[in-house]
Amino acid sequence: MSKITVRAETAGDIRAxxxxxxxxxxxxxxxxxxxAVRGSPGFVPELSLVAEFNGRIVGHVLLSKVHYRHAEGEQDILALAPMSVVPSQSHRGIGKALLDEAVQRARDLGFAAVVVIGQPHYYARFGFLPGARWQLQCTPPVADEMLTAMELIEGVLRPGGRIIYPPLFAAIF
Ligand SMILES: CC(C)(COP(=O)(O)OP(=O)(O)OC[C@H]1O[C@@H](n2cnc3c(N)ncnc32)[C@H](O)[C@@H]1OP(=O)(O)O)[C@@H](O)C(=O)NCCC(=O)NCCS
Structure with missing residues (x-):
């Protein structure tokens, strides 16, 4: 039976x-x-992951650094974007395999939280909660319900904090 494997990208994977x-x-x-993220300071090579199925790259997820500012201080956390699975291979759990591995690696690297702007129903199953739980703000602004977050270190997200995406993300907002 074919197995989904998830690993960090290498230079040879960029075209795929x-x-x-x-x-x-x-x-x-x-x-x-x-x-653009690959060439930016927010890039974390261990967190650009590819999924292989039947020896082909069929999925990709990128977690990169974004700034988190709140009343008591600021720090880098991670944003998940984008995540993709080739349409012909969707609904086999490739998205789940990518997300599970990405979150585990983020935790192992010591990052405190992950945010994502996207379909809240998809990300809820992985433990992402509505940003409204922490009255999370976002720069650039997005519809409240599209912003979800997961704490990797409990209590790190404070009420009213702000996620600041690097300007290069403007292209997908
Ligand atoms: C979203 C995506 C990565 C999911 O990949 P996948 O390998 O099919 O995911 P999984 O097999 O782990 O999970 C599939 C489940 O996710 C759910 N799902 C998929 N896309 C969804 C979406 N846009 N909104 C809500 N739920 C979604 C479905 O309920 C599906 O369940 P089913 O298989 O029982 O029908 C893939 O559909 C994709 O690349 N979509 C286009 C790009 C995109 O929208 N990326 C996410 C935003 S950055």
Missing amino acids: IDVVNLSAFEGEAEAQLVG
Whole structure:
């Protein structure tokens, strides 16, 4: 039986990752964002993950640093974006395998929280909670219900804190 394996990207995967993102999303913005993040200070090489199925790269997820500012201080946490699975291979648990591994790696690296802007119903099953729970604000602004978050260190998210995405994310907001 074929197995889904998830591993960190290597230099040889870049074209295949492009293809996955171009096939999963309508335009080129997400594929371009991955390239831009790769060249930015927020890139964490261990957190750009590919999923292989039957020896082919069929999925990708990127977690990168965003700034979190609250009344008592500030720190880098992680944002998940984008995540993609080639349409022909969806609904096999590849998205779940990517997310489980990404969250585990983020925890192992000592990051305190992960935020995601996307369909709240999809991310809820992995433990992401509505940002409204912490009155989380976002720069640039997004609809409240689209912002969800997961604490990897309990209590790190404070009421009224703000997530600040690097400007290069503007392309997908
Ligand atoms: C979202 C995505 C990564 C899921 O990948 P996947 O490998 O199919 O995910 P899994 O197999 O682990 O889970 C599938 C389940 O997710 C749910 N799901 C998939 N896309 C969803 C969405 N946009 N909103 C809510 N739930 C969704 C479905 O309930 C599905 O359950 P089912 O298989 O019982 O029908 C994939 O559909 C994709 O690449 N979509 C286009 C790009 C995108 O929207 N990315 C996320 C935002 S960055």
